[in-house]
Amino acid sequence: MSEVRTIEINESVFATNEKEADAIRSMLSDRGIFFVNVMSSPGSGKTTFLTALINMLKNEIKIAEMDVDIKSDLDAKKVADATGVRCLQIHNGGLCHIDADMTSRAIAQFGVDDVELLILENIGNLVCPAEFDTGAHKNIMLFSIPEGDDKPLKYPLMYEVSDVVIITKLDTKEFFDFDMDLAKEHIRELNPNAIIFEVSAKTGEGMEEVADYFRAHINR
Amino acid sequence: MSEVRTIEINESVFATNEKEADAIRSMLSDRGIFFVNVMSSPGSGKTTFLTALINMLKNEIKIAEMDVDIKSDLDAKKVADATGVRCLQIHNGGLCHIDADMTSRAIAQFGVDDVELLILENIGNLVCPAEFDTGAHKNIMLFSIPEGDDKPLKYPLMYEVSDVVIITKLDTKEFFDFDMDLAKEHIRELNPNAIIFEVSAKTGEGMEEVADYFRAHINR
Numbered sequence: 345m346s347e348v349r350t351i352e353i354n355e356s357v358f359a360t361n362e363k364e365a366d367a368i369r370s371m372l373s374d375r376g377i378f379f380v381n382v383m384s385s386p387g388s389g390k391t392t393f394l395t396a397l398i399n400m401l402k403n404e405i406k407i408a409e410m411d412v413d414i415k416s417d418l419d420a421k422k423v424a425d426a427t428g429v430r431c432l433q434i435h436n437g438g439l440c441h442i443d444a445d446m447t448s449r450a451i452a453q454f455g456v457d458d459v460e461l462l463i464l465e466n467i468g469n470l471v472c473p474a475e476f477d478t479g480a481h482k483n484i485m486l487f488s489i490p491e492g493d494d495k496p497l498k499y500p501l502m503y504e505v506s507d508v509v510i511i512t513k514l515d516t517k518e519f520f521d522f523d524m525d526l527a528k529e530h531i532r533e534l535n536p537n538a539i540i541f542e543v544s545a546k547t548g549e550g551m552e553e554v555a556d557y558f559r560a561h562i563n564r
Numbered sequence: 565m566s567e568v569r570t571i572e573i574n575e576s577v578f579a580t581n582e583k584e585a586d587a588i589r590s591m592l593s594d595r596g597i598f599f600v601n602v603m604s605s606p607g608s609g610k611t612t613f614l615t616a617l618i619n620m621l622k623n624e625i626k627i628a629e630m631d632v633d634i635k636s637d638l639d640a641k642k643v644a645d646a647t648g649v650r651c652l653q654i655h656n657g658g659l660c661h662i663d664a665d666m667t668s669r670a671i672a673q674f675g676v677d678d679v680e681l682l683i684l685e686n687i688g689n690l691v692c693p694a695e696f697d698t699g700a701h702k703n704i705m706l707f708s709i710p711e712g713d714d715k716p717l718k719y720p721l722m723y724e725v726s727d728v729v730i731i732t733k734l735d736t737k738e739f740f741d742f743d744m745d746l747a748k749e750h751i752r753e754l755n756p757n758a759i760i761f762e763v764s765a766k767t768g769e770g771m772e773e774v775a776d777y778f779r780a781h782i783n784r
Contacts, residue, residue: 385606386690386719387711414691416717438721440660440691468718470606471634471660471689490710490733491607497636498688499606501658513710519739 348420351453352435361476364444368451368479372462376563379462381480383502385495386468388488389512389545391419394465396545398427400555401461405562409463410434410450412442419465440472447478460562470499482561484508487531489522496530503534510554514544568640571673572655581697584664588671588699592682596783599682601700603722605715606688608708609732609765611639614685616765618647620775621681625782629683630654630670632662639685660692667698680782690719702781704728707751709742716750723754730774734764 372379384390398407410432411420420433432454436442442450447464456462464480466473485506487495490513496503503509509531511524524542531538539557543550592599604610618627630652631640640653652674656662662670667684676682684700686693705726707715710733716723723729729751731744744762751758759777763770 385688387605387708387715413718415720416714418714418717440689467691468605469660469689469691471687472692488607488710490708490736494636494638495607497638498633500635516710516736516739519736 348417348424348431348433351432351450352437361444364448365477365479368444368448369481372456372479372481375456377456377459377462378558378561378563379464379480380482380484381464381466381478382484382486383466383470383473383506384468384486385470385488385491388468388486388491390465390468390486391422393486393510393512393543393545394463395423395426396548396551397554397558398423398429398463400551401558402427402429405558406458406460407463408432408454408456408459408461409465410454411465412436412467414438414467423465436467440467440469441476442466442473442478443476444479461558470495470502474499474502474505482507484510486510486512487527488513489517489520492520493523493527493530496527496534500534503531503538506535506538508539508541508557511540511542512545514542514549515547568637568644568651568653571652571670572657581664584668585697585699588664588668589701592676592699592701595676597676597679597682598778598781598783599684599700600702600704601684601686601698602704602706603686603690603693603726604688604706605690605708605711608688608706608711610685610688610706611642613706613730613732613763613765614683615643615646616768616771617774617778618643618649618683620771621778622647622649625778626678626680627683628652628674628676628679628681629685630674631685632656632687634658634687643685656687660687660689661696662686662693662698663696664699681778690715690722694719694722694725702727704730706730706732707747708733709737709740712740713743713747713750716747716754720754723751723758726755726758728759728761728777731760731762732765734762734769735767
């Protein structure tokens, strides 16, 4: 088992989230670090997806992950054990989201020396995290096939703020009544610029395209 | 297509949520109405489950449903079309939850004359709705197999406040690495009194036991 540090970060008292987020982005850009905020519904496969992705990239890119959870340390431990990369567990005091100030304090405690790709695995929630800019360069959301093709219509803001939408659990497609074209149409109506990937982290299908997206964003 | 009314209910200004919730419970008890608050992660099958359940019970019990969504009218329309029971769509102004005052205003506008079972389909979110007593007699949560057996550990409050946990999408069990005994152990650690059902709304498996639970709570 890897040793994973856990820190407690409670809600920010600042109302200036956008300003704080911009400061994080600019600080990380200056240091050549690509920072992504990964959001989704609970159980859509964030941890499995990130584990697979990190294992594909870790020999070429220096990666670190911060994992937000209400209480457990499950995800950070899982990712650290399965990939060997440095992970931080953030406990956010029972909140439904993480904001820029919380992210900033987590980054300060975690330390990002010798990091090229910094991943924030946000709390599983399609509503609240969409409202808070964390300072990430890109918002990435996962949308799993078992959730149903109508979900973009029900949680529109999350789809509007996401630069990348990754449709996950592609290996289960035949077991669910999921219309891929309709799902993509819903995503594009809300966010015409969203980059859409279809993957199965389990079989590896579609993962190479996602890995290429990350490779293209690393400054060398 | 059934006609479904939609109302806009914005956040309560009252800090007295518990008091308001008790008032709703007592008002509905006096009128012989059993009120349940159905919560879950997005895409765990609330609408499909409730449609199946209502169709099993509607000839014996007078049912009405209120459906909370950020924006769309999909769920209320789906349930109304598939069951013929009276449904109300509640738009909650983009919030991540519904509180007792919002519920009270929705009930006042909806009207509950000639209702024996009042169902609130809450917004898909495992964090925020758990924090707000809506005045329901019972909190019922759905936990779908594709989400993974570790979810109780990650969203503990939702499991602690739920009187009934319904494990859904049982027909997909063989396609996922889901340990049913472990899932139940996690639920019981958080909430030893929770009643647990296992169902597939698609095949009907386990649904009769759930219907019996509702029958037993209707006052005659």
